Amino acid sequence: MPENEQAPDTEKPTSPFDLEDSDLYSKYLLFSRGEMLFVLRALQQKGCMITAHFDHGKSFFLTSLVDVDGDEDQLIFDYGSNEEMNRKVAGADKVIFTSSLDKVKVQFTLPGITPITHEQRPAFSGNLPESILRLQRREYYRLSTPVANPLKCFVPLADGILETTVLDISGGGIGLMLPADRKDFAADSAFANCKLELPEEGTIVFNMIVRNAFFQSNKTGNSYLRAGCEFDNLSGAKLAAIQRYITRIERERKARESGML
Template identity: 45%
Template structure:
């Protein structure tokens, strides 16, 4: 897609960025100057394409990080292609930059840009950000739950008329980021993308009851070799407290250790 086409789309649909939702993504925020500089240098080394959004996400330009001056506390960005957009960016009092490094999403906010030159070419200068979001959901190991000791999932869904519907399903998999539910087509139809499920209960064998809030993120049709069909509903944990996250990690570590021990014993 051409930059002008993406620009038009952005103007029509304001974008909401993860870094603007610290209540949901605080665990991915970096505050250490050393960590922030390391991420920015990775953008330089990978020659990563950076999108700069402003005007509440309705306008943007494409750039790249050219240099970092840790002594003065500034970074240098390549100038955009369109003079009009560059002028608008210079007038913005807040800009959100987003990029990807090795499939990891990176976001940070700059207060404003100033004109400068780099190697004789027009460029932008800005103060180093005081925090960077490094979003790598796939850093979580996904455990397929044991068939012999299934993990049951129970939640209450509120219908449009306010009545309650109790949902019951089995977990297909579990990670530090969320769960995968094994749902019938009729159950999956009730779980729309973006729906929030509160106080979901999952009993982890030998660990205890896990209570968590979840957000439905995706749904995939699955057909087994026998021809039966179900739908995997992927749900993300919402602000899971550290104590409950530790419970999840202990369960995953123990089950995976037991699985590896069984495989070694069979060999």
């Protein structure tokens, strides 16, 4: 998905970046300058796509790290392809960056970034962050969703709302079953204002990034596209709702297996 300006969630307007401030995740914060430089340079060297959020989470664009200058504690980010979005982010007083490094979520915040010229090309400059959140995806338990009553995810696309079946879910993301002919779910594609209907928990609205997509066949031999998607800055309240759903379904599954249901 190209750079886009988001509409606010229809839920109570809270920050979508609760992870960075939550005591629950404080043990995953890096404060050492050396450790932070190591993570940032790895993001640069591997060419990891980075989502930059600003305007209280209502706007974002995709970028990458062009250079990490340890001597000056300066970060150079690639310029966006949308000039209006570049102009808006240049005036933002807070930008939150998220990415994935070897299946580990990486997030950090900068008090704004500045347009510059780097190697004769437009770019953005920012200082080394005060801390970096590095959250292992394996911290999340992944649940295969019930076949009899599958979860539904609704993804806004250019040609309308796509209703998809959720194959599995965790606090870090979801696996989606998609028509085999979909061409818009390539790795690193970003989708905003998706909706997930959680029984007994209600509907949550979220952003997500496709991390992998490949073809599979079901029991009847029909092919479909399976997309592994990562939640992008899921709020603490929404994460808690997903974890409650997973816990309840797993409890019910174990009860059936033991003959209690």
